[in-house]
Amino acid sequence: MATRVSYPVEVKMQAIKMRLAGIPVKVVMDELGIRNVTQLKVWMSWYRNGELHRLGQPVGKQYSFGKGPEFASELEQVKAENRYLKQQLDVPKKVQRIGEEVSPEAVVAWMESIRDEMSVTQACELLGVARATYYRWKAAFATKQENLLAEKIRQLCTLHKFRYGYRKITALLRKEQSINHKRVQRIMQREGLQCRVRVKKRKPTGQPAHVAEHQLQRQFEANAPMQKLVTDITYLPFGGKTLYLSSILDLFNGEIVAYSIADKQDTAFVLDTLNQLPLTEGSMLHSDQGSVYTSQAYQEAVKEKGIIMSMSRKGTPADNAPIESFHSTLKSETFYLEGLTCTTTAIVEQTVRDYIHYYNSIRIQTKLNNQSPMDYRRLAA
Incomplete structure (x- = not known):
């Protein structure tokens, strides 16, 4: 013994x-x-x-x-x-007022706050509440909280037109409360609130004429705004006639710093986009080996601005992945998501302009600490 x-x-x-x-x-x-x-x-x-x-x-x-x-x-x-x-x-006064019945929500909240001070049995005796009643209230309270959270998630998904997955929805919720991403994922799956954006396949690029050296080398990080830029053209075959979008993206914060929409893919088209850039002496501008970028007029305009030209290797779209990804995201989160695959030219143009404004100033990105590109640039400054 x-x-x-x-x-x-x-x-x-x-x-x-x-x-x-x-x-x-x-x-x-x-x-x-x-x-x-x-x-x-x-x-x-x-x-x-x-x-x-x-x-x-x-x-x-x-x-x-x-x-x-x-x-x-x-x-x-x-x-x-x-x-x-x-x-x-004193303790019962925290959960009820004189002359009023005990509030279930207040009881559950108070019981959670004193878990380390006394047992459930002792607390229930002080309040004059049966243990079974407390646990029934606790289960109902948890269900109510879950329903409120599900409704909040539904509102956020609807607000962003189901472009966000559970990670970004979690980031938005954490601005107001502490919550686990797995819980958000479970609720979104149960309620059918998952991201509805589908992947769009990339179209092949054109053949080069005069190729610049591949200086970017897939180093897609930048330490300052306008230090590294990438550009490309994408098709917009959703209106009465096919349009083209030429855009330039800043690798510092993923912001679209210049773009043009036209119905003809020529050198003047990309020059219009280039001329929207401010004087950026020493910046690097990377593109693919498309004929408009290898043209003499375009390369001379780039040199006049003091910009260093860089081009992807032949048949290697991954060398220009950030701008390729943006164009895919734009189409997936607008035309395909909203079913605008056969509309008017005016609606196509307005949809692109509205989305680029949303992308730059509102849409958060995980790699930017869940901030929009413009917010990230302002804070960095």
């Missing part, structure tokens, strides 16, 4: 103080040499019930409240009694 161990009152009080300070049970037991975790739980129970006199009782003796050894001093007895009365008188 195991030998019973008697601990001094000082050790017991020190253990109680350490637990009240939030120190883990294992650390308390190791530092004070306590063998059994049940002993520590019993001491904490005595403390919560105002039975500090029981800390000095002999091993193996059981005393009911008020019938054990006397308090060490009258002051300790008064403190224990005050603490017990405070639990009975």
